[in-house]
Amino acid sequence: MSIINLKTKEVENIDANKSPLGIKFHGIYNKIIVSNWYDDTITIIDQEKKDKKTIKVGKSPAGIDIHPKTGQIVVANRDSNTVTIIEDLNKKIINTIKVQKSPFGVFFSSDGKKIYVSNVQSNSISVIDFKLRKIIKNFKVKEWPYQVSIFPENNELFVSNQRDDSISILNLQTYQLKNEISNVCGYPEGLNINKKLNLIIIACWFDNEVVILNLRNKKVIKKIEVCEGPRSFGKFVID
């Protein structure tokens, strides 16, 4: 695992467990959380203390997110069709919730009340009520949903559908499909919004481009050519 210092551009390498895939910085605990795809574990790295801790989760852990207020960690276990909630990092207490087929991305709402899970093989998004630790809704999107991004002011949930070259927009109050942007680009994967700049930013694996849309009217502003095969399923746009 490599840590790049954005100011100095220096790279620090840390030994990871087998096949690190998802990565997230835990601001509350000041630790780095890594999901290990072939190892069915999560590694918690304390960079300052040079300490590493491992927690067993489900099969093929991928996406990770962290509760914005209380710090619980949620992990999508793609080949167990579950998500794991790590309730207490030190005591290693976990909760498992069954979702639909092949969960890959997991995302907390900004108030931490909901978790959204993208189920790649069942072409759906599961909504988990975090307090109840229970699914309250599954809704269909297009093929191979990958990343979810939320625009709470407009009650909008954006989903990138990799294999459909499209973006689904759902109404978070009614959980109905509100709009769909078809043919946005080839294999849209990473999708982030930037509220300050009013933008939706999408990484398009097939087309080697980043597509930028207007967050309000959903029109394409610009397509920027980038390196070969851009991918991401976490936060990749700096606020």
Next chain:
Amino acid sequence: MIVRNLKFYACFLFIFFISFEIISHGPSRQKVVEKVVINAELTKVWEIVSNFSDFSWNPLVVSTDSNGNEIGSLRKIKSKNGSNISQSLEKLNEEKKMISWRIKETDQKLLPVNSYQATLILKDQGGKVEATYKAGFYRGFMGNDPPDELNDENSKKKVKEFISSALQNLKTILEK
């Protein structure tokens, strides 16, 4: 300025994420893109490629057995070496001149792929047509340590050959 900054961060961070993907994530998804410029009318080229029921413009195909030309239709193509491939029609966009299909079943000897989806897009280029044929797929063997004939390199090579020969033949047919 904003956009320039975004490009910098996008490139920078994507490299960071890609480095995880390549070493870790089972087989990596592959892509092949081939283009050809055809000296023919757009409608003529579209007429051929949009007909899902007839894939004879691919020189490796000897027969196409199809149940229709609508979204969801299936076709079974037989190749020169006797291998079969089953495909389903996924998208057909007359306005954008775009057609997309998927492989349901394949003979690994002909196309060693998994989760294969191909798209063909035509663009008018001042009286000529630019045909772009692209495919996204995984290699023939989905586990670790694939045999040589089903690894990334060979799967990609076979797809490239399949697509290139189809495009070249399309050009030949239309420029006769």
